Structures are given as C-alpha cells and as structure tokens.
Amino acid sequence: MLERHVAMQGYVDVLRTPGLRVPLLATVIGALPLGMLGLSLLLYAHERTGSLAVGGLATAAFGLGNAVGLSAQGRLIDRYGQPKVVAAAGLACAILGIFLVTAAPLVDWRGFVVVAGAGMGAGIPATTGSMRVLLAELVREGEARTAGYALLAVLFQLAVLTGPLLTSLLLVAAGPEEAVLAGGFLACGAALLFAGTRASRTWRPLRGSVSRGGARTGKGLAVLLLLMAGAGVSAGAVAVAVPAAALSLGSAADSGMLIATSSAGQIIAGLAFGAVSWRWSHARLMLVALAGSALAVGLAAWAANSLALLFPALFLVGLCGGPSAIASSALLDTLAPRSALTRAYTLMVSVWLLGDAVGNAVSGVVAGSLGHRPTLALGACWLAALFVVGTLLRRALDPGPGPAASGRSEERGPARAG
Template sequence: MSHSARLADYRAALTTPGARGPVLASLVGRLPIAMVGLSLLLYVQRATGSFAIAGMVSAGTLVGVAIGSVGQGRLMDRVGPTRPLLGVVGLFALFVTAGVLAVEAGAPTWLLVLLGFAIGASEPMIGSASRAMWTRLVPSGPVRTAAYSYEAISMEVFFIVGPALSGLLVAAPWAGTGVVLGAAFMIVGGVAFALSPTIRRYRPEPRAGGGSLLGPLSSPGMKTVAIAAAGFGVTIGFVEVAVPAAATQAGNAPAGGLLLGLWSVSSVLFGVYYGTRPWPRPMHLRLPVLLAGFSVLVALLAIPTSLVGLALTLLVVGTLVTPQATAHSAALELVAPPGTITEAFGWVITSVTLGLALGQSVSGQLVEHVGVWSSYLAATVAGLLIALVVYLRRHTVRVAAPVAAVPALV
C-alpha cells in the first residue's frame, strides 16, 4: 500500500463517526500525563528542600499508577468505562487536594508518599479506555492499526509537552501551580471522555481470562508482550537518569530535559513513517527485533564527549521509541483474551512503569559510583537480554493466518 494511502488510514480513523468527541476529550485528559508526576516531584522538592523526599513521593506515585492501571482496566472491561472513570476522577480530585494541603502543612514524609501513591492509583486511565475504544469503532485492519499508531504518537507528544510545562510552571509564584493545572486538565478531560455518547454506549463483551487473579496476564502471549513492555521501560529508565546526569556533569543541568525532548521529537517523526513501513511484518518477530535494535542504539550514547554530540545521538536513538509502543498496543489484539482489552493495556502500562522504576534506580547507582557511560551500556545489556527472552517466547504471539495477514501499521 502506498504512503499516501496509509496516511489516509489515519484520517479515516480520526474522522470515524463517533470518534471526534472522545478523541478531543482524551487529548485534554492525557495532555498532563507526564506533567502531574513531575510537577508533584518538583513541588515537593521546592517545599521540603529535599530531593530524597521528592524522589520517594515520585516513586510512590509510579507504584500507584502501576497498580491503578490494571484495576481500572479490569473494572472498565466488566462494566464499561463511564462509571469507573467518573469514580476515579472524583477520587483523583480528592487525593490531589489532600496532597497539596499536606505539602503546604509540612506533613511527614510517610504521609506524602502515601498520598503520592493514592494520586497515582486514582489517575484516570483515559489512555487505556481510548485505546480499547477503537476495537469497537473501526473494523480490524489498517484503519484500526492507524488508530493505534495515533494513540502512541499522541502519547509521545504529551511526553514532550508535559515536562516542558512542568519546568515552566515550577517557576510560577506558587510551586504547586503545575500540579493543580495538570490535575484540572485530567479531571475535565476524564469527565468529558466518560460522558461522551460513544463511551456511554459501550457494552462489555463476554469476558475470558477473568477467572484468574492475573486476568489477561494468565495468557502466555500476554506475558510475552508484558515482558517486552518491561524491557522497553527498563531501557528508557536507564537513559532518563543518565542523560540529565551527563548534562549536569557538563555544567548545564537545564539542558537535561531539552535533550530528552529531542529523542521524543525523532520518536514521533519516525513513528509516523514506521507506521507506513513496519518491519518485521510478523508481530512475533517485531517485538524482540525492535527491543534489540533499540538496545543496541542506546549503546551509542556512551560515545559522545559533548552535549551537542549527545543531542545528535539521541535523535538517532529516539527513532525506535514510538515503533515499540505501537507494537505493544497492536500485539494485544492478538494475545489478549476476549473482553479483557482495557485491562490488558493496563498491564502494558504497569510493565512499562515498573521497568522505568527499575531502570532509573539501577541507573542512579551506576551514574554515581561508576560513570554515566556505564548506565548506557548496562541499558544495552539489559535490553538485549530481555529481547532474547521475548524471542524465545515468540511462539506465544503467533496467530492464525487471517489475523496475521492484516497489514498492521504497528
């Protein structure tokens, strides 16, 4: 299929009857997805004067997101997205308010960490519901996979804009401005998405895999996708600590965020192109090959001796970020048991989040005790080892010919 025809698939997905309202609402609700956690970290650090306390609160938020994404997904699969989303939006507003009041009152660290966990767990998983929406709006084929590609690309854009807004708003007269503004966007977008006619008409599908506590993760293929997503998170986690550390050592700490933004830019641009020319075609090979390729590219980051060189290398490395995210999303259609797609996507979010936390924690130790270069090489080794595991489990993602023949964008 030609390049222009594939771009037409993107247009067809976004102009599908019933899609406009939820798409716009999800844009508003997901814009601050990378903003709330970072703004909370900066706010706590500014209020307490301690990066250690701020880091603990941030870790609590990440764990909350990891747990909440699965729980919310399971509820949405069973009763539809509207009621669960409205419920968690109310809890999210309550916990953000309590968190801000606790920070202003100088509450003890344990309480701040607990509230951070509650904020993360109640963060409305609009992305999971939005991704699942496309399985009902458009038939299986290139238009649906174009929709999945759009979901991943838009998330990358949010991960560029969110941290930038956080950095600007922390300089506002009140350091909590970013937390409140980000939460407000998430609340408004979440309510609008949940109440849109398309989402309210959702009726749960017959559910499989629900007899197990792990739900869709009881599927062997789902485990393989989760492992691939965790490897993706681990590798990125190493880099997200090492790059700011390199900027700090070079005497230009503010450049760290800008440098990470660069790889998101190339990720978005190449992600659109890759969507029209995906390789390898078979999903059971695409998952390990993309992770292995990304891991090898990360090793290149150990070479540059200047921030300019690091910036150029990050542009190269970033090209394989969005293709992995879209592959994880598309693979769910092949491995998730019927009626569990929202929870399955929640497991992907959980896997990436836990991978990020692991990669960041190990990277911090390596940067401090060995050197920045060691973090990049450790990321490569970890990514390649996990890619090998995914490759050895590739048979669990194989599908029957009618499904495999779909010309997927991702």
C-alpha cells in the same frame, strides 16, 4: 517487508470515524497530568520539606501509584464499563490534589506528600487504555487500526512533553501548589469529558469465557508483558543516564533538550510507522525494533563523551523506540481476548512503569559509581538480552490463524461500541 505506502490515509480514516474525535481529545488532555504532576509534586515536596530526597520519593510514589491504579482500573473497566470507572478515578485525583495542598501545611510529617502523591498517581484516569479499546472496536480495517494506535501513541507523547511546559508556566505565574491543583483538575476534566462521550457510554464489556485458544494467547501475553517490563528497565536506565551525561558534559538544562530529542524521534517514527502498511507481523516488527533499540542505545553509550554526538544518538534511540511501543499495542488484538483487552493494555503499561522504576533505582547506583556511559551500555546489553529472549519465544507472540484468532473474531461480533 513494505507492501505499499498509504501516505496519511490511515490517519484520515481514523479521524473520520464517527464518535472518535472527542474521546481522542479527552485522551490527550488526560495525558497532560502525567507530564505535569511528577515535576509539580517534586517541587511542592521540596517547598514544604526543603528536601529534594523527599521530592524524589514523591515523584517515585506518583509513578508507582499510576502503575497500580492503571492495572486496577483496567480490571474494573472490563467488568463494569468505562464511564463509571474513569470518572471516579478522575474525581479522586482532583480531590486528593485539593486535600494535599490544603492539609500539607497542617501536617507535620514529611511522608504526607509522598503518600498523597501515590494516591494522585492511582487516580490518573485510564483514558489512554480506554481509547485503545475504542480504536479496536470502532476502526474495523486493520491498516487504519494500526494507524490509530500510532496516532494515539504520538498524541500521548506530545501531551507528556507539553505537561512540563505547562508546569513551568504555572510555576512562573503562581507556584507548585497551583501546578499540583491544575494537574488534578485536568485529570478530572478529561475523565468526565471522556466518560460523557457516546463511544464510551455505549461500549460494553464482554461477558463470558475465553475461547479454546485462551491458553496459547495467555502464554503469548505473558511473554509480551515480560518484554515490556524489560523494556521499561532499559528506559529507566536511559532516563537516569541522560541527565547524568548532561551534568558531566554540560549543564542540567541540557538534559531537557536531550530528552526532547529522543521524544522527537519517537514521534516521527510513530507517525511514519502508522502511515505504512507492513507485510511483516507485529511480533517480528517489535523484535526488529528491540534489536534496533539495543544498537541505538549502544551507539549512545559510545557517543556519550560529547554532547554534539549524543543528540543524534538519542534521536536514533527515539526512532527505534516508537515502533516497538506501537507494535506491542497492536499485538494485544491477537494475544488478549476482547473481554480482557482494557485489562491487558493497562497491565502492559503498568509493568512497563514498574520496570522503569526498577531501572531508575538500579541505574542511579550505577551512574553514581561508574558514570553515565556504563549506565547506557548496561541499558544496551539489557535490550540485546530481551531481543534474544523475544526471538526464542516468538512463536508464543505470533500464534497465527488458529483457534485464538477465530476466538477474537467471534468475540468482536456481538460487541457494542456505539
């Protein structure tokens, strides 16, 4: 399984690649609003309406808007290029934020914040998806490219974790409306910074049709999207069960520490995964991570009668979840043609977000009636079912060196990444 350890050399190679550091920085800045705006919109809606239910709807609308917006931006980027689409989305997010805090006091309708929140979610620029494509173009060596995907995932996770902390500081210093504005301005600034980089400006979408392997890779991409949507459902179940466990076993404040523990596991596993050269295919690695996640969430369900046991169990959940996300991203190099790579990545993230929203909704009912332990057990069973489905359909995920692979090689040749 393990061919050789390459320490941190893969990360060094990525960071030394000309033209990648500034867009990578812009990507991190662009991920901060994802951790800021959900909480900011919830608190702002509560301040305006006095209802936590409306605040929850505003947060959900933001997430759904983000899913739809990413998918739309991916299609547009693969047609018109990165700078125009990313910059326009970031500007729209900032303008909608200004419109929201300016007009909300004048509009006597509770749903206004919900609708505006959905618009801000749709305007979050697809910097992470665009960065994923630049890594595939500019980092030619396979092992270093996988390290790049791992680095991107780790930095994204760190940014999403930092977002709520920034929101907390803004709430203390100002208020929720300033936090909403800050999230919109950060999205806009990151989009303009990314769009102005040479790597983004010189990247060109590829015109033309997919090679003869397209039908086969299309089936593999459909299987991958199915698995990612299912993984999102399980993540949504865990996201509901963890605060429910904190409320049952301790206090609401413990939920933040529990979530941070799982995120720490993801970060550590992501760094380790990218620092190692693997002999197994990315399809097999993803399935192994799915199996590990099912066992880890099941262990969390067993341990969820004690906070002391739940912390290490959730750390293990994070350790298993990190490699799965990176392997899924790396699979796109095989399953999606270069001409649709941005669209494929943003679609993959979008279906995960939609699955997460479904998991939130269903698990809220389950946790409310049965408790947090059955909710976690449900998430574990769901992951086990996904592992079985993925194993049965693995041949579609791992097409091997056929026409599809050669088609990807041919498409990469004329690409201009800068």
